[in-house]
Amino acid sequence: IISISLATTMMMLATTLVLASLALGKSDPLYRIFPLRTSDEAAVIEWGHSAIISALDGAVANFGPQTSQGANFEVETAPVLANPIDGVGRWKKSNDDETLSDFDREYPGKLKNAAAVEGNMVIMTDAAGLSGVTMARIAKESGAAALMVVNTDQNAGDFIYSLEAESEEEAKYAEENIDIPIVMVSLQAGNVITTAMATDASDPNEINRGAGLPDRVRLYAGGDRPFFEDAVSKTPVVYLIHNMLTSEECDALIGMAEGKYDRVDDTTGTNNYLDNTMASTEANGEPSAVNVDRVTLWKGGIAGKVIKDVDERISQVTGFPPEHFSDFQMNKHVKGSAHLPHFDVNEANGVMATITLFLNDVEDGDGGELFYPNPLDGGTPVMVRPRKGLAVVHHNTDENYVFDKSTINEELVVTGSSTVKYVAKKYVYLNPQPNAMRVVLPLIALPFGGKLPGIFSTLYIALIDKFGVETGVTYFQKVIVMLPVFLLLVLASAVSDAVQKKLKEGKDGKKKETNEKTTKKTKKSKKSD
Numbered sequence: 001i002i003s004i005s006l007a008t009t010m011m012m013l014a015t016t017l018v019l020a021s022l023a024l025g026k027s028d029p030l031y032r033i034f035p036l037r038t039s040d041e042a043a044v045i046e047w048g049h050s051a052i053i054s055a056l057d058g059a060v061a062n063f064g065p066q067t068s069q070g071a072n073f074e075v076e077t078a079p080v081l082a083n084p085i086d087g088v089g090r091w092k093k094s095n096d097d098e099t100l101s102d103f104d105r106e107y108p109g110k111l112k113n114a115a116a117v118e119g120n121m122v123i124m125t126d127a128a129g130l131s132g133v134t135m136a137r138i139a140k141e142s143g144a145a146a147l148m149v150v151n152t153d154q155n156a157g158d159f160i161y162s163l164e165a166e167s168e169e170e171a172k173y174a175e176e177n178i179d180i181p182i183v184m185v186s187l188q189a190g191n192v193i194t195t196a197m198a199t200d201a202s203d204p205n206e207i208n209r210g211a212g213l214p215d216r217v218r219l220y221a222g223g224d225r226p227f228f229e230d231a232v233s234k235t236p237v238v239y240l241i242h243n244m245l246t247s248e249e250c251d252a253l254i255g256m257a258e259g260k261y262d263r264v265d266d267t268t269g270t271n272n273y274l275d276n277t278m279a280s281t282e283a284n285g286e287p288s289a290v291n292v293d294r295v296t297l298w299k300g301g302i303a304g305k306v307i308k309d310v311d312e313r314i315s316q317v318t319g320f321p322p323e324h325f326s327d328f329q330m331n332k333h334v335k336g337s338a339h340l341p342h343f344d345v346n347e348a349n350g351v352m353a354t355i356t357l358f359l360n361d362v363e364d365g366d367g368g369e370l371f372y373p374n375p376l377d378g379g380t381p382v383m384v385r386p387r388k389g390l391a392v393v394h395h396n397t398d399e400n401y402v403f404d405k406s407t408i409n410e411e412l413v414v415t416g417s418s419t420v421k422y423v424a425k426k427y428v429y430l431n432p433q434p435n436a437m438r439v440v441l442p443l444i445a446l447p448f449g450g451k452l453p454g455i456f457s458t459l460y461i462a463l464i465d466k467f468g469v470e471t472g473v474t475y476f477q478k479v480i481v482m483l484p485v486f487l488l489l490v491l492a493s494a495v496s497d498a499v500q501k502k503l504k505e506g507k508d509g510k511k512k513e514t515n516e517k518t519t520k521k522t523k524k525s526k527k528s529d
Contacts, residue, residue, distance in 0.1 A: 030404040031383045035239045035240055035390060036230045042222025042242070043163050045148065045182045047196065047214035047400040056193060058148065058219075061132055061163040063174040073148045073181045074220040075105055081192065083113040086128035087138045087423035102217035103169045111142040118143030125150045132163025133170040136178045146219050150190035155368040155377075158186045158230035181219055186230070191522050193217075226317050235376040236407040237395040238333070240384065241317055244391035245310060250359040251304045253297075254422050257330035260451045261293035273455045273464065276427055278291055289338045290413075293332040297450040298436070300327055300442035301435075314355065314426065315338045318393060319516050323432040324352070327442070327450075333421040335370060336480035339411040341373065345403070348469050353395045354409075359422035366416030376406045382529065383412075392458075401430060436477040439518060440484060456480075464479070 043058035083089075084265050088108050097105065111117055112229040122144040138149035150158055152225070167172035185193075204205055206212075223505035224243050232238040245253075267287050275296045280288035307328070315322045344354045362368045364385060370392055372382040384392050396407045414421055445452040459479070464472035478484055 003407070018462070027157075029380070031381050032231070032349060034231050034384045035229055035242065035387060036161070037227075039222060039224065039227075039242060042225070042227045043181070043219060044225060045183070045185065045217055045219050045225075046188075046219045049195075050284040054192070054196065054214075056185055057160070057222070058185050058187040058189075059160040059162045060185070060221075061136070061182035063133060063136075063163070063165040063171060063178065063182075067157040073075050074218070075121065075181055076216060076218045077145050077243075078215060079148070079210075079213045079217050080113070080117050080120045080122050080250065081194070081213070082111050082117070082122050082124040084111070084142060085211040086122075086125045087111065087130055087135055101169055103131075103134070103167065103173065106130065107137055108313055109141075109320055111138060114142040115521050119145050121146040121148060121219060122192070123148045123189070123213075124151045126184075128153045132136070132182065133165050133168045133172060133174050133178070135163075136174065136180070136182050138184075140180055147480075148193075148219075149182070149184045151186055151189075152183055153187065153334065156186065156230070156233070157229055158188055158233065160184045160186050160189075183219065226313070230384050231392075232372065232375045232377050232379070235398075236372065236383060236404050236512065237484075238372055238375070239391075241391040241393065243360070243389055244314065244317065245357055245389040247388060249306055249310055250357075250388055250422075251327065253310075253330065253424055254359050255337060256450065257295050257332070258324060259423075260295040260449060261285065261332055262295060264289040264292045266292045267415075270461060271347070272457050273346055274452070274460050274462070276326065276344075276346055276351075276425075278342070280340075282340060287341050290340065291334065291337040292339060295330050295451055297325075297328045297330060298442045298445035298452050299450055300433075302439065302442045302446065314391075317354070318428075320353065321429045323438070324428065324429045325433075326427040329427070331415045331423040331425065333411070333423070335414055335417055336417060336515065337368075337411075337421070338413040341410045343403075343405075343408055344427065345392075346427070348464060349475050350398050350401075351427045352430045353393060353397075353428040354402065355426040355428065356392045356447065357426070358386040358388060358390050358392075359424055360386070360420070361388045364419050366414065366419045367412050368419065368421040369412045369415045371410045371412050371419075372408070373397075373410070374406050374408055399431075419466075429457075429476040434477055435481040440480045443484070444480075476484055 015202050037059060041060045041062065043060045044055055045058055046055040048054050089112075095310060111122070117139070122139050122142065124133070124139065124147060126149055130138075135149055135174050136147055149163065161184065163182060165174055193213065195207060195212040196214045198207050202212060224246075226241050226243045229240040229242065231240060264277060265287070266277060266289050267285050271278050275294070277289070277294065280286065282288055297307075304312070311322045311325060314320070314325070334393070344351050356370055358504070362385070368386050370384040370386075371396070375382055382402060386389075394407055394409065398402060398404050411423070441456070442450070444456070460472075463476050463479075466472065467475060
């Protein structure tokens with residue numbers, strides 16, 4: 001039986017209206033819908049050697065014969081800054097020759113440093129407002145082997161997109177003439193590559209002329225490699241990481257949690273700090289997590305290959321140290337399941353960031369989206385659709401580790417009649433986790449497949465309620481660390497008792513046997529008499 005509150009019912013209605021408005025093709029939807037990028041358009045710009053490799057994400061343009069082949073390319077060459085950097089400089093961008101098309105009038109000609117560009121990857125900005133195809137034409141006719149376009153929008157953060165032909169004439173020109181890779185990178189990425197070799201002693205003027213560029217770069221298709229997609233650049237910081245998990249890893253995590261779920265009840269007014277299940281703040285005792293099944297897989301420092309590989313990859317891609325990771329909180333949503341607006345906070349263990357990983361696809365229109373209703377970047381609310389292997393990262397604190405109220409988020413109602421949504425959450429704590437959490441608790445949970453007996457959550461809560469957060473957490477960790485020692489002492493005592501009992505039984509048996517032999521001899525002696 002599914003019990004759905006009034007708030008949940010209203011959210012289902014809101015979700016339906018949103019999807020309906022999108023289906024009608026409104027040009028100005030009320031929401032920013034993600035993901036926008038796909039693996040086919042992902043590119044990597046890489047430099048360095050085997051010991052230290054730096055890499056940037058790029059979005060491949062979707063015009064020209066080269067890009068129509070699924071971004072199947074690889075180029076290794078030197079990077080060169082365009083001169084002028086935006087392809088135009090002080091030149092007039094167009095001329096008044098009415099016999100020329102708009103596309104031809106916009107074309108400013110080859111770059112001034114075409115000789116240096118020839119055979120190399122030219123780096124150009126979009127500051128002049130040229131179309132993607134025009135910039136590609138400049139690069140191609142200047143002899144470039146590839147073009148990197150830097151998105152100069154100061155407010156775009158890490159946002160990049162695939163450049164497109166803006167007219168039939170451009171599309172035709174690109175199809176017939178553009179056969180070099182064209183990728184876009186963010187402004188931050190552009191700054192990274194142009195200062196890659198710079199030092200504190202470098203002359204800024206020389207850096208502006210390309211002195212800070214690496215000697216050579218490799219540009220290739222991203223394929224199944226993880227890549228970023230920026231959603232909100234600040235307040236809150238929200239970004240997507242495509243291909244964070246493989247399909248096999250998603251299936252493995254689902255399998256580990258199967259048969260271990262419990263229905264979330266957050267209406268008791270008690271915070272379950274260990275499992276990051278906080279008490280509902282909904283009015284009238286309504287639940288925040290509605291019809292959600294949950295289990296935390298306590299694997300920590302004794303995790304097997306799948307979780308170790310995933311944790312290592314998350315750390316490499318995000319930069320968060322694995323010692324600050326929680327164990328996986330596994331969530332199962334069915335029709336009617338939702339997690340109403342909430343903050344990811346934990347008074348006992350400050351949560352710096354939340355990593356949400358979708359373990360299966362959910363059809364568009366079946367709900368279950370991750371939703372950020374209150375971004376303060378001037379844009380509309382953000383909605384992320386569940387895609388298998390996709391990670392969504394949001395920062396719960398600002399750069400000074402102060403709680404950010406704009407991080408309020410929710411998981412919209414699952415509306416598909418046969419839809420099941422699997423989500424794994426990993427919380428990034430402000431402080432590294434002690435061995436009590438990363439080793440001892442997973443060892444205790446090991447006989448139960450990673451599910452920790454509920455008595456430990458009860459003890460954790462009781463100690464915090466009795467002594468306060470800081471002292472209660474300290475006492476709990478001491479108890480947990482001492483528990484294996486206590487168990488070993490109990491085991492040793494039991495073994496000692498068993499051995500002593502065995503020895504005593506042996507002595508008693510031997511004494512009994514001796515007495516029986518003595519009795520027999522006495523009887524035999526009397527009989528002889």
